[in-house]
Amino acid sequence: MIVYLIYKVALITTILLLSLLIAMYATLVERKFAGFIQDRYGPDRAGPWGILQPVCDGVKLFFKEEYMPNTADKFLYILGPCLTMMVSLLTSAVIPWGGTISIAGNNFPLQVASSSVDILYIFAVVSMGVYGIMIGGWASNNKFALLGAVRASSQMISYELAMGLAIASVILMTGTLSLQQTVDQQTSMWNVVYQPLAFLIFFICALAETNRAPFDLPECEGELVGGYHTEYSAMKLGFYLFSEYINMFISSAIMATLFFGGYHMPFIDKLGLSPNLLTLLGTAFLFVKIFLFLLLFIWVRWTLPRFRYDQLMKLGWKVLFPLALINLIITGIVMLLK
């Protein structure tokens, strides 16, 4: 019992620190990548190749002046960024990060909590994501913040639908809500081969749910100053900005798990290594997939211009939603005939 408890706490701490670390360095990779695309160097002053830049950014945010508007709703103003941060970290609980590690006869699966409703849990947490932004935007008592919050919430509600239907067609195919089993079923072939359209829809919706370009209208600086975080400063602002990168990391992990075989490496059984080493290798392979998706997120941001708001709504409701519905129906028919 006590061993089990220690292992769980250690696993949770590792995943938490890893998410924070990866999110930290995702900011640096983003700036470097932006530099590459715009034909300049990007940050290169702090440390060799600028690898201390995220640390400097963090320190800067911590020591900035805390500012709170006079007319703000004090409690909700503080609750907003905290909620956003908490919700973006919550999803990592059900993602299977690897197989099982066995030490001295005890088996330790590399998943914090496995339940029979993993995928629904992810839905639930994703649908909670909108509250942090809405509460923060409303509590600031600023028209730009409110407009940003309203935009964010309507955008997230609209894209949740298509995202849900895309996942539903995967569930229909695999016949399970458990992520562990979804991964296990993909040993021979990845889900993306059978469900390319579902993956495309899921990826576009993930961009919209994480408020990334080309869907970053809630913080559209040309029209709304800073959107929902206009009135925020110091580490409260840091939480909002940082949670975007954690969301990117987690949604990359979900995409890798649902569509790209999770921690399964092709031909891994032929290597003839010990089971523990194979598990670690699988986890490393999962992280390679996650990093590729993170790069894709960043690449899209610096390539595509922002949508207009009516275009965004049109894309969500008139293109993605019917496509996801058709995909679901076709999957249903194929599963019935099989």
Added chain:
Amino acid sequence: MEKYIFFTLSGLAIFSAIMVLVSKRPVHSVLYLILCFFTIAGHYIMLNAQFLAVVHIIVYAGAIMVLFLFTLMLLNLNLANELRKSILARVTAVIAGGLLLVTLVAVLKGLDASGPIMANTQIGMTTNIGKVLFNEYMFPFEAASVLFLAAMVGAVMMVKKE
């Protein structure tokens, strides 16, 4: 252990339900209602009904309350322009609430709480719910879905200009 979790959840549920009523600002009321939904979802999990718990959060806390909050934010209700109800409306509300209390008490009085109520503890799992829903309750389920579809089409028609 389970007893403590139950009492914590119940206390929190009752506290948040009361706060929904006594909060002065409508947005606070909505947020307390969301907290209340979460505590109820916790109760579902304790009854081994994971599917129900998660769907409860997705539908109520994740969709319906977002729309509530959305509307309240746009309305921007202040303490200053709060509607004052007339005496007649208040008296009617008290009588209606009292009648509801009488009904609830009457229902609970006839309840036999001596033995465990739930016979099948696995009924809350997704597979079992699906089997029951699509075998025994096939017709009501489909009828409800048609009703929802009709409501959705109606909503779209009302929004559409001409």
